[in-house]
Amino acid sequence: MKIETSVTRLLGIDLPVIQAGMSWVSSGPALPLAVSRAGGLGVIAAGPMYRDDLDQAIDAVRRGTDRPFAVNLPLYRKGADEVLDLLERRRIPILIASQGGPKRYIDRFRRIGTVCLHVVASEGHAAKAVAAGVDGLVVVGGEAGGHPPPDLVSSLVIGRAVARALPGTPMILSGGIADGYGLAAALALGAGAAQLGTRFMLTPEARLHxxxxxxxxxxxxxxxxxxxxxxxxxxxxxxxxxxxxxxxxxxxxxxxxxxxxxxxxxxxxxxFEGDIDAGKIEAGQSAGLVSEILPAAEVVRRIVEEYAAATVAMPRLTTAPSPMDLENAG
Ligand SMILES: Cc1cc2nc3c(=O)[nH]c(=O)nc-3n(C[C@H](O)[C@H](O)[C@H](O)COP(=O)(O)O)c2cc1C
Known part of the structure; x- marks a missing residue:
């Protein structure tokens, strides 16, 4: 099964379904491996990981599949430069960097053929990242779990704004997308894929208490x-x-x-510790759209099924028949 877009071509994946990098939740191999195997893009969240653990997680994903996967790195994390060294040494196929500027990594990763995606939440940052040479963007709207953009512009608006401003740039839309209907909406706005965070938290593969x-x-x-x-x-x-x-x-x-x-x-x-009273339970508005825990591969399969249902159900544009049509019809 394939849905081909600018993003699937860029990343070498079959389906425009990206599992969001989520600290703790995808800071290990299980969830990324399951999503990449299912034809989407699995993303290891390097944010809270020790370098040795990250190294091992990369190995485990590579042992489990020859399909592409990505590593997400928030550039503000302690020791980000050492993590960049490790990722360069391991020649990871795709880097998704967030919370910082692309100049810090772009040249060295492009040189080794790593596809570089940058997470942005405004038209200004999107334009700057593209000017710096990134291959594509992850655009996050205000519905998102974790750190939404400070101005809280919704995915519907920021997605369309970035698609209009940078029409040739492969764009992944994120925030508030939980199923194939959301994927259809993202592609309609001009994105080439959807990134889902909260949806993939509700899988047995997620590292979550x-x-x-x-x-x-x-x-x-x-x-x-x-x-x-x-x-x-x-x-x-x-x-x-x-x-x-x-x-x-x-x-x-x-x-x-x-x-x-x-x-x-x-x-x-x-x-990690399960302290759901005093801890931060980060989640997006789309938590309200998810009602069951399913294996990640099944989530991907259902997204495709829903995408097909959503696109088939779209009303076609109809016009009244012209006199010529009526004549031709006999
Ligand atoms: C628990 C949690 C942890 C997250 N950790 C990260 C992270 O480490 N790096 C990052 O770039 N984004 C992080 N995010 C944001 C996600 O990558 C993604 O943009 C967001 O979940 C999309 O919105 P959704 O949850 O509505 O799908 C996190 C989100 C959640 C819910």
């Missing part, structure tokens, strides 16, 4: 909250931590104590 998974499963579309305004907004599910943050913001608590509260809570505590 069961308590976290259950909370995402139970969430509705309106159950996320934005916290950390002024120093790095994250979209999280409501819990004791996010409610306390929201209260502090409304009460006008000064930035420093709010920041301390924000930094005391972590994604690791929720995702």
């Amino acid at each position: 069961p308590a976290y998974r259950e909370r995402v499963l139970a969430a509705g579309v309106a159950d996320t909250l934005l916290v950390g305004r002024g120093f790095g907004v994250v979209r999280v599910l409501r819990n004791a931590f996010s409610d306390a943050m929201a209260k502090a913001e409304i009460a006008g608590v000064p930035e420093e104590p709010r920041r301390a509260m924000f930094e005391r809570a972590s994604l690791k505590a929720a995702a």
Whole structure:
């Protein structure tokens, strides 16, 4: 099964389905391997990984498939340059960099043939990344889990804006997409693929504490909250931590104590240790669109099936028959 687009051609994959790099959740080989094997693009999230673990995860994915995979690297992480050295040495097929500028890595990775994708959340950053020489963009809209763009422009709007501004650039749209209907919408806007984060959290392959998974499963579309305004907004599910943050913001608590509260809570505590009261339960609005836990390969298969259903169901443009048509019809 194939759906061919500018992005599938660029990346050498069969389906325009990208599993989002998610710290902890895809910081190991299982989820990326399952998605790449199924014909999409699996992404190892290097953010919180020790270099040895990352090295081993790359090996494990390579042992499991000869299909392409990617590594996501937030450039602000401690030791990012050493991780870049490792990724260059391992000649990874695809790099997806976020939270920083492409100049830091672009020349050396293009030289070795690595496809370089850059995560952006505005037209300005998109244009700068393309001018710096990236091969394609991951454009993130305000619905996204984790770190959405500070201006919260929705995927529907930012996706279309970037497609209009940079028409020849392969673009992957991310944020709020949970199924094949969302994929059809992304391709209609001009993207060449969709990237799904929250959807792939609800798979057995995701490295996620069961308590976290259950909370995402139970969430509705309106159950996320934005916290950390002024120093790095994250979209999280409501819990004791996010409610306390929201209260502090409304009460006008000064930035420093709010920041301390924000930094005391972590994604690791929720995702790895299962502390779903005090930790950050990062998830997108699309948590409300997901109602079952399925193997990642089955998620990919269903996305394709839904994409087919969505595109077939689109109303065709019809016009009233002209006198000539009627005459020809006899
Ligand atoms: C738990 C979690 C962890 C994330 N970690 C990262 C990360 O390490 N690097 C990154 O570039 N984006 C990260 N993101 C953002 C995702 O890559 C993606 O843009 C987002 O999940 C898309 O929105 P969706 O969840 O609505 O599909 C994370 C998102 C979540 C939910």
